[in-house]
Amino acid sequence: MRALIADDSRIVRATLTKHLGDLFEFAEAHDGEEAWDSLLRDEEIALLITDLTMPRLDGYGLLRRMRASKAQRLREMPVVVVSGADEMEERRLAREAGATDLITKGMATARLVSRLDLLAQLVIAQQEYEEAADAAAASGQATVTVSPYLLQSGAERRLGYAIRQQENFALLSLCLSVPDGVDHASLRRDLEAMLRQILRQTDAVARTGSADFTIVTSNVEPASLSGFAGRLCRAATEAAAERHGAGTVVCCGTASLAEYSSGQPPSLHELWDAARRRAIAGLGSGKSGVIGREEESAASAG
Numbered sequence: 001m002r003a004l005i006a007d008d009s010r011i012v013r014a015t016l017t018k019h020l021g022d023l024f025e026f027a028e029a030h031d032g033e034e035a036w037d038s039l040l041r042d043e044e045i046a047l048l049i050t051d052l053t054m055p056r057l058d059g060y061g062l063l064r065r066m067r068a069s070k071a072q073r074l075r076e077m078p079v080v081v082v083s084g085a086d087e088m089e090e091r092r093l094a095r096e097a098g099a100t101d102l103i104t105k106g107m108a109t110a111r112l113v114s115r116l117d118l119l120a121q122l123v124i125a126q127q128e129y130e131e132a133a134d135a136a137a138a139s140g141q142a143t144v145t146v147s148p149y150l151l152q153s154g155a156e157r158r159l160g161y162a163i164r165q166q167e168n169f170a171l172l173s174l175c176l177s178v179p180d181g182v183d184h185a186s187l188r189r190d191l192e193a194m195l196r197q198i199l200r201q202t203d204a205v206a207r208t209g210s211a212d213f214t215i216v217t218s219n220v221e222p223a224s225l226s227g228f229a230g231r232l233c234r235a236a237t238e239a240a241a242e243r244h245g246a247g248t249v250v251c252c253g254t255a256s257l258a259e260y261s262s263g264q265p266p267s268l269h270e271l272w273d274a275a276r277r278r279a280i281a282g283l284g285s286g287k288s289g290v291i292g293r294e295e296e297s298a299a300s301a302g
Contacts, residue, residue, distance in 0.1 A: 001023070001024050001025065001046050001047065001120055001123060001124070002025045002026075002027065002042070002044040002045050002046060003020075003023075003024035003025070003027070003045065003047040003048070003049060004026070004027045004028070004029060004035060004039065004047070004048050004049070005017065005027070005028050005029070005049045005050075006028075006032060006035035006049070006051060006054065006059070006062065007029075007030075007049075007050070007051040007054065007082065008051065008053075008055060009051070012051065012082065012105065013028050016049060019109050019112060019113060020112075020116055023113070023116060023117055024116075024120070027045060030054075030055075031054045031055045031056045031057060032050075032055075032056055032057025032058055032059065032061055035048070035050065035057075035062055036057065039066070039074060039077075046077065047077065047078050047080070047116075047119060047123060048062075048066075048077060048078070048080070049079075049080045049082060049116075050062060050063075050080070050082065051081075051082050052081055052082075052083060052094065059081055059094070059097075060093065060097045063079060063081075063094070063097040063098040063099060064097050064098065066098065067097070067098035078101075078119045078123060080099070080100060080101045080102070080103060080115075080119065081094045081099045081101070081103070082102075082103055082104075083102055083103070083105070084104070084105055088264060090102075091267070100119065100152070100269070101115060101267060101269040102267065103115060114277065115269060115273055118269065118272060118273050118276060121208060121209060147206065148206045148207075148208055148214075150206070151204050151205070151206035151214065151216060152268065154216070155171070155216045155268050156268050158216065158218050159257070159268050159271075161218075162219075162257055163257065167218065167257075168218065168219065168221065168222055168257050168258045169216075169218045169256065169257040169271075170254060170255065170257070170271075171214065171215070171216060171255050171256075171271045171272055171274075171275045172217065172228075172229055172232065172252055172253070172254050173208075173212070173213075173214055173215075173252065173253040173254075173272075173275040173279040174213045174214075174215065174233075174236060174250070174251075174252050174279070175209065175212045175250075175251050175252075175253070175276070175280060175282075175283055176191075176236065176240065176248055176250050176283075177248065177249040177283045177286075178244075178248050179245070179247040179248065182240075182244045182245075182248070184210050184211055186243070187240060187243075187244055187248075188207065188210075188211060190239045190240070190242075190244075191211065191213065191239055191240075193239070194235050194236060194239040195213065195215075195232075198231060198232060198235055199215065200217070202217075202218070203215055203216065203217045204216045212279075214272070214275070214276075215232070220256075222256060222258040225254055225256055226254065226290050229252040229254050229290040229292070230252075230289075230290050232252050233250050233251065233252045233289060233290060237250045237288050249283055249286060249288050251278075251279045251282030251288060251289060251291060252282075252289075252290050252291070253274070253275040253277065253279030253281075253282065253290075253291045253292075254275055254278065254290065254291070254292040254293075255271040255272070255274035255275040255278070255292075255293075256271070257271070259274075259293050278292065278295070278296050279291060281299065285299075
C-alpha cells in the first residue's frame, strides 16, 4: 500500500519511513503544496500522514482542500495528522478540518505501528467492500454491512454525541481465525445473516477484514456490553460450525467510552485500536471468547 508523508522535517520523514516501512511504500513531500500535487498525480496513494505546520500550505489547509475536492478518493482518504503535542484544541481543529486520526511525535513505536496498521486494514477493507458491493449489486443480493468509511464517519458523529450527552458508546471487533480450506466468501455471507438477526437497527457494522467485522453500538450499559459481545461470539461460532465445520476461533474485543470516565475522552481510533488489539490477543490464546478491559488486564497480570 502506498502512503504519502508530508512534513518539512527530513528527520520526521526519515523516522516514520524507518518505523513504518513494513506497512507502506512511501512517497514524500516537503510542504502542503507539494503534497497536494502528489495526491493529484499519484492515484496509488491510499493514505496521507501530514504535519500541521508546513510552509506554503499547512496541514489544515491541505485537509480542507482534500475534503472539498471533486475527487471521491481525496474526500474519503484517511489522513493522519502528526502533532508535536497532544492538545485538545489542536485535536479538535484537526478533526474539524477532516483528519481521521492524530498521533504525537513522541508516541511509542509499537503504538504508532498499531494505529497505522489499523488504518491500513481500513483502506484494504474499503477496497474489498467496494468490490463485494459491486458483485452483490450485480447478483441482486443485499448486505447488512456498510462501507468501512461510512461506519467510521457515522461512528465519529455518534461518539461526539455520546460524549456531549454523557452516554456510553462502544466498539466491538469480531475477529475469526478460520481453518484452512474454508470458503471465506461463503463464511462472510453466513456471518452477515447471523448479524442481521442479532444486531439492533441502531447498531452499525462493517466488514474490516477477510472474515472480521467491526460493530458500533451506543446507549448500551457498560455492564451489558460483555453479554452482548458474548452472544455475538457464540452465534458466530455456531454459524461457522454449522456450515463450515469445527475449528473456527471467534473472539470479540470490546472498547467503550465508559473506560475513560476521567481525563480526556478517547478518539474513535483509540477505541477502534483497543477493541481490535484485544480481539487479536484473544485469537492468540486459541479460545473463543470476549476480551474487554478487565480480561486484557488479567491476561497482562498473569
